[in-house]
Amino acid sequence: MTAVPASPGGKLRAYWELGKPRLSGLAVFAVVAGAYMAWPSRRVNPHPPFDLLVATTVGNFLAAIGAAALNMYRERELDPLMKRTQGRPLPTGRLSPGEVLGFGLVASTLGVLCVLVGSSPLGGDGVRLVGAWNWTAAGLCAVIVLSYVLVYTPMKVRTPLNTLVGAIPGALPPVVGHAAVLGHLAMPQAVLFAILFCWQIPHFLAIAWRYREDYARAGMRMLPTLDPTGHRTAITMLIYMAGLAIASFVPYFTQMAEAQYAAAALLLNLLFFVPTAFAALTRRDEAMRMTFVVSIVYLPLLFVAMVWWRK
Secondary structure, three states: OOOOOOOHHHHHHHHHHHOOHHHHHHHHHHHHHHHHHHOOOOOOOOOOOHHHHHHHHHHHHHHHHHHHHHHHHHOOOOHHHOHHHOOOOOOOOOOOHHHHHHHHHHHHHHHHHHHHHHOOOEOOOOOEOOOOOOHHHHHHHHHHHHHHHHHHHHHOOOOOOHHHHHHHHHOOHHHHHHHHHHOOOOHHHHHHHHHHHHHHHHHHHHHHHHOHHHHHHOOOOOHHHHOOOOHHHHHHHHHHHHHHHHHHHHHHHOOOEOHHHHHHHHHHHHHHHHHHHHHHHHOOHHHHHHHHHHHHHHHHHHHHHHHHOEO
């Protein structure tokens, strides 16, 4: 594409586009859900401290958009080859590589520091340790950035296992939110991680199947680009859909949530399973798109139900 110099207003818009704000916003939603799941619902105040929520969500949002920008910087030679990424700030020339690199480094660093300093956790007696730095939550936030940029991004052109590796940083936001309240690692965080990890596989493969030719042009070894019949892609989607169904009921069986949550999870899993199964059987682009749309609806509703009926 022809490089187009950006106006001052266009530059601001380009910086905003760098962070993939819609995807980063979904991560922030997961952070808030994780924080609520760590905060006892029967306290006098059933909501986590407002300043802790703000610091943790803002920090994770900054880290997420910083990681997205660094990903675009590393893939600046590949993005012009794909139709779906040709309009990004670097291929269009609205931002220079140095500007994107600087933005990514500053945003991700500020995000981790914001979580470190601003998310003072609870102490062993349930009283919040105001002013204490939360090294656990900040460390997890840093892992999101580093694993996404330094591990997942280069793996895209090497192995189809990149999707599973990329699902690790993608599944950490609710863990960060939970650790922001507790200040340490705990078993419920593994449950939240498993739900989001399994959810990402059918969600992303639905995208990758629709854009498999785009990915192939850029030399990215996504599973659908190496699976002409779509059989392996379909089986993988169904396996992780089953894993998601199991993981989504664990909060009920481990006393994290009430029976009403289990009923909501059952309905939501049926809602997600039907289009996923249809997409897996037909491999039609329209069915894959419907799976993607339903996945975007499924996750927030599941987290809302979990938080609303938490124990």
